[in-house]
Amino acid sequence: MQHSMTYIAVEALVKIALLAFIMMTAAAYLVLLERWVAAWVQDRRGPNRVGVPLTKIKLFGLGQPLADGLKFIFKEEFTPKHVDRWLYTLAPLSILAAALASFAVIPMGSSLPPIHIPALGLETDRIELVEAPSLDVGLVYVFALSSMAVYGVILGGWASNNKYSLLGGLRSSAQLIAYEIPLGLGILGVVLASGSLRLETICTDQATSGVWNIVWQPLGFLVFFVAALAESARLPFDLPECEQELIGGYHTEYAGMRLLLYLVAEFLHMVVAAFLIVILYFGGWHLWGLTGSESDPGWGHALARVAVLSLKTLAVIVLVMLVRWSWPRFRFDQLMTLAWKVMLPLGLVNLVLVAVLYEPELGGRMVAEYGAWTRAALGWGVMLAACAVAALTAPLATDNRPRLDWGVR
Amino acid sequence: MTNLLERLTAWWHAYNVYVALVLVAVGLYLLLPRRRSWGRAAGAVTSVIGMGLLAARSPAFAGFFQQGVFWSLAAVTISAAAATVTFRNPVYCAIWFALALLGTAALFFYQGAQFLGVATVVVYAGAILVTFLFVLMLANPKGQAYYDRISWEAWLAAPAAAVLLGVMTVALARGLPAIDPAVPAGSPDFPVPAVSVARAMSQPRVEEILATDHMAHLGGQLFSRYLLAIEIAGTLLLVALVGAVAIVVHEQRSRATVDAAHPTAGHALTPAALAAGRTQHDSQFAGAGANIHE
Numbered sequence: 001m002q003h004s005m006t007y008i009a010v011e012a013l014v015k016i017a018l019l020a021f022i023m024m025t026a027a028a029y030l031v032l033l034e035r036w037v038a039a040w041v042q043d044r045r046g047p048n049r050v051g052v053p054l055t056k057i058k059l060f061g062l063g064q065p066l067a068d069g070l071k072f073i074f075k076e077e078f079t080p081k082h083v084d085r086w087l088y089t090l091a092p093l094s095i096l097a098a099a100l101a102s103f104a105v106i107p108m109g110s111s112l113p114p115i116h117i118p119a120l121g122l123e124t125d126r127i128e129l130v131e132a133p134s135l136d137v138g139l140v141y142v143f144a145l146s147s148m149a150v151y152g153v154i155l156g157g158w159a160s161n162n163k164y165s166l167l168g169g170l171r172s173s174a175q176l177i178a179y180e181i182p183l184g185l186g187i188l189g190v191v192l193a194s195g196s197l198r199l200e201t202i203c204t205d206q207a208t209s210g211v212w213n214i215v216w217q218p219l220g221f222l223v224f225f226v227a228a229l230a231e232s233a234r235l236p237f238d239l240p241e242c243e244q245e246l247i248g249g250y251h252t253e254y255a256g257m258r259l260l261l262y263l264v265a266e267f268l269h270m271v272v273a274a275f276l277i278v279i280l281y282f283g284g285w286h287l288w289g290l291t292g293s294e295s296d297p298g299w300g301h302a303l304a305r306v307a308v309l310s311l312k313t314l315a316v317i318v319l320v321m322l323v324r325w326s327w328p329r330f331r332f333d334q335l336m337t338l339a340w341k342v343m344l345p346l347g348l349v350n351l352v353l354v355a356v357l358y359e360p361e362l363g364g365r366m367v368a369e370y371g372a373w374t375r376a377a378l379g380w381g382v383m384l385a386a387c388a389v390a391a392l393t394a395p396l397a398t399d400n401r402p403r404l405d406w407g408v409r
Numbered sequence: 410m411t412n413l414l415e416r417l418t419a420w421w422h423a424y425n426v427y428v429a430l431v432l433v434a435v436g437l438y439l440l441l442p443r444r445r446s447w448g449r450a451a452g453a454v455t456s457v458i459g460m461g462l463l464a465a466r467s468p469a470f471a472g473f474f475q476q477g478v479f480w481s482l483a484a485v486t487i488s489a490a491a492a493t494v495t496f497r498n499p500v501y502c503a504i505w506f507a508l509a510l511l512g513t514a515a516l517f518f519y520q521g522a523q524f525l526g527v528a529t530v531v532v533y534a535g536a537i538l539v540t541f542l543f544v545l546m547l548a549n550p551k552g553q554a555y556y557d558r559i560s561w562e563a564w565l566a567a568p569a570a571a572v573l574l575g576v577m578t579v580a581l582a583r584g585l586p587a588i589d590p591a592v593p594a595g596s597p598d599f600p601v602p603a604v605s606v607a608r609a610m611s612q613p614r615v616e617e618i619l620a621t622d623h624m625a626h627l628g629g630q631l632f633s634r635y636l637l638a639i640e641i642a643g644t645l646l647l648v649a650l651v652g653a654v655a656i657v658v659h660e661q662r663s664r665a666t667v668d669a670a671h672p673t674a675g676h677a678l679t680p681a682a683l684a685a686g687r688t689q690h691d692s693q694f695a696g697a698g699a700n701i702h703e
Contacts, residue, residue, distance in 0.1 A: 147530070195625070
């Protein structure tokens with residue numbers, strides 16, 4: 001059905017408004033979740049008091065995000081005298097804008113059936129659950145916006161006119177640029193397998209075959225997961241803001257609403273990373289026997305897909321939060337060694353593996369003769385071998401002891 | 410009296426391009442950061458008037474309200490580009506340049522060239538400009554060194570920019586008298602002088618660009634028709650990468666001989682070791698840029 005320009009514009013605007021609202025709320029509640037997970041890991045109770053305002057109902061502390069937000073809003077909007085006023089304000093805005101914009105190509109499910117409400121005069125098409133369904137370069141778009149996030153960090157560090165902030169900004173830009181390469185290599189294997197850069201197509205491919213990419217590309221998943229952690233600056237990669245060395249890193253001089261923008265953007269980066277991990281490697285909205293794999297699902301399957309995708313994403317987020325309390329932070333040289341000497345070669349190995357498996361003369365014939373399980377076996381075998389080689393050739397990459405090879409020549 | 414008025418009007422129709430060019434050149438000259446601080450507002454006004462005169466000649470200007478998105482994007486891009494060359498603080502220049510790149514990417518999107526738009530952001534705004542910014546911030550542009558903060562050869566740069574702008578405006582205004590999708594290129598109603606413009610406007614090409622699986626089309630073109638260019642560019646980047654590594658290795662070797670001559674310098678955190686680590690990182694950034702570029 002062809003619709004007018006107004007219909008298209010209204011649909012897009014409604015999606016954008018809903019998504020922005022949901023994501024900002026989700027970020028607030030993820031802060032609460034992070035504090036709960038931290039408390040659980042450290043054997044504490046965590047925030048459990050704030051409930052419905054002005055009553056004594058506690059609700060397990062679910063009112064905490066509201067209290068946190070109010071606290072940030074009511075703080076004094078203080079701008080230190082020595083900062084570069086324009087860039088100081090621009091930096092948190094730009095990082096939040098980039099984080100929110102990258103949700104435009106991420107599917108939140110597959111699609112909803114048409115809605116007819118005669119009383120309201122509402123009549124819609126089948127609704128794609130993604131803001132920009134016609135964008136053919138979805139993954140590169142996410143990639144571009146994640147590289148725009150560097151601006152917020154560097155500018156914040158520089159505009160603060162503070163040595164700690166500048167150091168944090170410099171570290172961060174080096175880290176983000178370095179880990180973009182393994183991130184891209186982790187994506188490439190999946191793109192090569194499904195022959196498209198659209199996240200919807202990648203999802204649908206895994207749903208129709210019923211085999212998630214993690215089953216036979218574990219190496220790609222490893223590289224992508226580590227790089228995604230580094231790109232969203234989560235522990236053990238949070239060097240830009242490690243408080244023991246840099247006070248607060250690039251947002252040392254920030255307080256109140258502007259700091260809140262930075263923190264929300266950080267959480268949104270993590271959410272984007274979790275969505276990408278699920279969609280690229282864990283089948284997106286697909287779950288065997290529950291979601292079906294038809295291209296135009298009814299209400300049952302459509303809602304099941306949304307729920308499955310959300311729950312998978314939440315599981316990845318909880319995993320990332322647990323990682324935070326499980327590993328110590330890397331040193332800067334370790335960070336760089338890990339990116340360039342471990343992750344980059346591993347990513348290349350994965351790319352070559354996928355290319356060989358999809359070559360009709362080699363991988364195609366092998367799969368045809370011995371069955372599809374050989375693909376998975378080869379994937380896991382190559383991953384174990386490659387990791388063993390990496391561990392033997394770069395054993396000092398993540399070792400926190402002093403580097404003996406620097407002193408002893 | 411009427412005769413004089415007619416002659417003036419005729420003169421204006423014949424020569425308003427040149428008037429616009431002079432206005433743009435003078436305005437740009439006044440805007441460029443110099444040792445004096447006066448005249449920047451006047452320069453802004455003059456160059457905007459000149460650009461307006463040039464823009465009025467463009468046939469596409471007719472559908473102003475239908476193409477509101479395009480014109481606002483174009484305005485953002487052009488003013489950001491102007492700000493890039495006219496601001497004094499190099500960091501601000503870099504930020505304006507980033508905005509100009511984003512505007513260009515948005516224009517690409519608007520024309521359906523999705524990959525070009527995204528690639529502009531990834532390569533230029535995301536990688537190259539970030540490296541610029543990195544250097545600019547370390548170079549402390551807030552120092553007293555005025556030679557970093559003024560533009561040199563402004564009297565050459567401003568006329569050159571104006572002439573380039575004028576040539577492109579005139580060529581577009583003469584070459585494309587009516588951009589009408591109903592009129593096919595090459596027909597007598599659509600006399601297009603330049604071959605490339607004809608090819609760019611022809612129907613199959615537009616369909617190819619706007620096709621839904623346009624990434625697949627682009628990849629097919631790159632790795633069949635333009636394979637040689639891709640291979641050459643890749644080899645060039647590889648050579649640059651190998652060269653950077655070779656320089657680093659050479660430096661480290663010469664340092665090692667110096668350290669061997671002075672055995673006390675072999676401690677873990679000597680400035681030499683730190684510097685060696687730093688050069689290594691620098692070369693890695695070069696590699697990062699090259700890889701993304703490829």
